[in-house]
Amino acid sequence: MDIWTVDALPSLGSTKPEFQLGVLGDPVEHSLSPRMQNAALAARGLPYRYERVHVSPSRLEEAFARLRELGFIGWNLTLPHKIAGLSLVDRLDPEAADLEAINTVLNHGGELIGFNTDGRGLQAALTEAFKIDLTKVRIAVLGAGGGAGHASARFLARLRPERLLLVNRTLAKMENLKNQLAGDPRITFWDFDQLERVFREADLIVNATSAGLAGGILDWEPDWLQADHRVFDMVYGREGDTPMVAWAKRKGVPAVDGRLMLLHQGAFAFEHWFGRPVPVQAMRDALR
Ligand code: NAP
Numbered sequence: 001m002d003i004w005t006v007d008a009l010p011s012l013g014s015t016k017p018e019f020q021l022g023v024l025g026d027p028v029e030h031s032l033s034p035r036m037q038n039a040a041l042a043a044r045g046l047p048y049r050y051e052r053v054h055v056s057p058s059r060l061e062e063a064f065a066r067l068r069e070l071g072f073i074g075w076n077l078t079l080p081h082k083i084a085g086l087s088l089v090d091r092l093d094p095e096a097a098d099l100e101a102i103n104t105v106l107n108h109g110g111e112l113i114g115f116n117t118d119g120r121g122l123q124a125a126l127t128e129a130f131k132i133d134l135t136k137v138r139i140a141v142l143g144a145g146g147g148a149g150h151a152s153a154r155f156l157a158r159l160r161p162e163r164l165l166l167v168n169r170t171l172a173k174m175e176n177l178k179n180q181l182a183g184d185p186r187i188t189f190w191d192f193d194q195l196e197r198v199f200r201e202a203d204l205i206v207n208a209t210s211a212g213l214a215g216g217i218l219d220w221e222p223d224w225l226q227a228d229h230r231v232f233d234m235v236y237g238r239e240g241d242t243p244m245v246a247w248a249k250r251k252g253v254p255a256v257d258g259r260l261m262l263l264h265q266g267a268f269a270f271e272h273w274f275g276r277p278v279p280v281q282a283m284r285d286a287l288r
Helices: 006-015 033-043 057-069 084-088 094-099 118-130 147-159 171-181 192-201 243-250 259-274 280-287
Strands: 003-005 019-025 049-054 074-077 104-108 111-115 138-142 163-167 187-190 204-207 230-233
Touching (some): 019 057, 033 049, 033 259, 033 280, 057 084, 094 111, 094 118, 094 147, 118 204, 118 230, 138 147, 147 171, 163 192, 259 280
Parallel strands (some): 019 074, 138 204, 163 187
Antiparallel strands (some): 074 104, 104 111
16 A cells, blocks of 8 residues: 555555555645655664554544554554644653653654654755854754744754744744743744845744645745855655745855655664664665
8 A cells, every 4th residue: 555544554464564664644635754764774674664644633542542553563653643643752851851842752662752853854955065163153943933933943942043034924832932032132023025135134044834735836026035045845756846945056156955854853763663783875875
């Protein structure tokens, strides 16, 4: 089966015992995690499979219970489950508790432990892509009120960049962040009407909105982008550049999509499930 559902899970044990890992999302069709994780499993000689499971928000709790019952090794969460997943595990890794979102679950003998590898995955991807010292740049996060954006903002704030400009379409969704990060003069909050100024005041633009995923592109003026900007789009497509990456490249601006973050967060997740070594090269090749 290409994409599994919660209803199909009960029969798994007898029909597909090697299916022990997966990614839960809604939508989940776009996920390249199976390609990458199955390459890693093969490279380590582990007899398991990693699959996509379509789970709507109303069935997330049921999915966790089924996977625990079936003895799954672990799973990943993609949108929109990263915040809801927090309350469905037995224990939170301190980083996940701090970032207030989980993207990785480890089933440790029936005890579910929640981790967040997105923050470290983003840091590794930005550093690899742009060879920059993140403490010395002005970073703008678009979509800081969403699940990935919120966790990224919290994570980047801890790195203490020169400036951190947090932007969200719905300002009210950054209220939590405002309360948590208040008092640091380097961190400021903006809405999309102020994007032009945000671009002027930032060196690195990180898109954490799901706008690209929906096939759309944010409504901004091309001239806001300058040659010394760097663009990181957390969104990734199954084929080719995302609209945002294509747009930046047309302007001659270095830009990468979310595959690099997917790679690094996935490598950290694999390490939680199976320890080291993590076959990063096999995962990287699988994403090409
Ligand atoms: P989410 O919780 O649903 O958040 C969506 C965010 O996008 C919100 O901030 C929302 O703003 C904003 N948004 C949606 N449509 C918009 C539009 N037309 N204009 C402006 N803002 C818009 O989703 P998520 O879990 O944070 O994921 C966000 C994206 O990051 C997804 O594409 C996901 O695939 C990607 N991601 C990639 C990786 C990776 O490893 N590469 C990891 C994590 C996430 P409002 O608050 O105003 O609604």
